[in-house]
Amino acid sequence: MKPIKLVRITTVPISLDLLLRGQLKFMREQNIEVFTASADGPEITRFSEREGVPHKIFPLTRKITPFIDMKAVVELRNWLKEIKPDIVHTHTPKAGLIGMMAALWAGVPHRLHTVAGMPLMEATGTKRKILEAAERVTYSCATAVYPNSMNLKSFIESSIPVDKQKLKVIGKGSSNGIDTDFFQNTPALSAQGSNLRNSLGIGEKELVFTFVGRIVKDKGINELITAFLKLSEIRNDSHLVLVGPFEDHLDPVSADTRKAITEHPRIHSVGFQSDIRPYLSMTDVFVFPSYREGFPNVVLQAASFQLPVIVTDINGCNEIIADGENGIIVPAKDSQALLEAMNRYASNADLRGLFGLAARASVVDNYSQSAIWQALLKEYRELVQ
Structure with missing residues (x-):
């Protein structure tokens, strides 16, 4: 069977390193070809070697930077057109916005975004409106949105205009689960x-x-x-x-x-x-x-x-x-x-x-x-x- 081609994108590499530890290697072992992308950072070599995945660097920032963001959308779209993934799966707000826009533009059939905490929950005024608009764009470009808790799913349903059929919690929540053998005292x-x-x-x-x-x-x-x-x-x-x-x-x-x-x-x-x-x-x-x-x-x-x-x-x-x-x-x-x-x-x-x-x-x-x-x-x- 032809392997599924999967791209995972976060804003900064420490999210790939810590939040998805072990998961990318597991997916590779299940006949999935995995690529990762993020901004530059010291964690890239460590997680790329540990998970056995190739990594691509893009100009992603955690701040509101319109010109840099559009440059990232174009560069990411061109890369996705080149490797032709079946699935693009994003995490973190900025990577979700940039990644879902680029994946839609590149014609990726399955565009998934995991929501794990939302800065707009604590924002007010103009900043909140900007963040809400960014979430709406992300969700409209995505084919599926995965809140990583039931309560977060309820918050999104009540706060952000979104097709509720797109929303789904994987398992009982969490983006990566816990290795309970690793996290116990010895x-x-x-x-x-x-x-x-x-x-x-x-x-x-x-x-x-x-x-x-x-x-x-x-x-x-x-x-x-x-x-x-x-x-x-x-x-x-x-x-x-x-x-x-x-x-x-x-x-x-x-x-x-x-x-x-x-x-x-x-x-x-x-x-x-x-x-x-x-x-x-x-x-x-x-x-x-x-x-x-x-x-x-x-x-x-x-x-x-x-x-x-x-x-x-x-x-x-x-x-x-x-x-x-x-x-x-x-x-x-x-x-x-x-x-x-x-x-x-x-x-x-x-x-x-x-x-x-x-x-x-x-x-x-x-x-x-x-x-x-x-x-x-x-x-x-x-x-x-």
């Missing part, structure tokens, strides 16, 4: 976690709250810092570890937050880490106070790691976590509620253990990687056949 990871605690000056019996993600306003970092500063006055054995890069050019945290992160002796900002598992291993409670998400992989990873979690009541998070059953859900942008949840965990080791066990069991049952990959493979084959 003696080796525990040793690495202990070493990390020592290097950061954190005692063995002190309590570590960890956040993983971009250090930006939309991830709830301002509220997280406010809550932790108050918690640190109540409990002098608490630490906060922030794993991820600052993005001051896109969505900076406040000056007070930045100052606290820099100066507080028990706030540890360790930057981007290609393997977050040692940091999960040293963690007592995982905190993710984001304003908006699609279906956050990092919450699945922390839950798979058997960690008690705190999330906000937003798309995706409130599907992975059931409040009071396998974690705690708090309102978004509410530093007081976040403080109370953090202190509740800090004061109750039994609750931490109970919710951690329940969180992992839920991920294993509902969001295993193999189930998501098989569901997407089935979708590709049915579309082409």
Whole structure:
């Protein structure tokens, strides 16, 4: 049988590297010829070699840049005309807009876009109107749109004019599922976690709250810092570890937050880490106070790691976590509620253990990687056949 020819496009290569880890290699092994495309970046060599896929660089940006964007549409269209894929599948808002326009122009028969979080959820005024227009164009050019959570699908249906027959959630949600064997603690990871605690000056019996993600306003970092500063006055054995890069050019945290992160002796900002598992291993409670998400992989990873979690009541998070059953859900942008949840965990080791066990069991049952990959493979084959 002739292999299906598939192109996967994201705005920046780190999305291919982290969000689709292992999936592209799996698709190749199922008689699918896979190509990838994104802007330039240091992650290209790593994921291209790991997944065994050729990669093409285009001038994609995460900002609103009309002239650069049109140049990217033309270049991408010409490339697609050359390789003649059966399917173009895009992720991230800008790649979706550029990729779906170019794929339609190139005559690609199956044009798929995954929605995993929408910046317009937090935008207002003119910016929101621009982002809504971009989503409408993306969806009109696509033949199928895959929100990666049920709640996100409902939001799109109520907020964006779209042919509802195009909308579909793959499996129970998530873009890539979770490798539950990879994301679980081991003696080796525990040793690495202990070493990390020592290097950061954190005692063995002190309590570590960890956040993983971009250090930006939309991830709830301002509220997280406010809550932790108050918690640190109540409990002098608490630490906060922030794993991820600052993005001051896109969505900076406040000056007070930045100052606290820099100066507080028990706030540890360790930057981007290609393997977050040692940091999960040293963690007592995982905190993710984001304003908006699609279906956050990092919450699945922390839950798979058997960690008690705190999330906000937003798309995706409130599907992975059931409040009071396998974690705690708090309102978004509410530093007081976040403080109370953090202190509740800090004061109750039994609750931490109970919710951690329940969180992992839920991920294993509902969001295993193999189930998501098989569901997407089935979708590709049915579309082409």
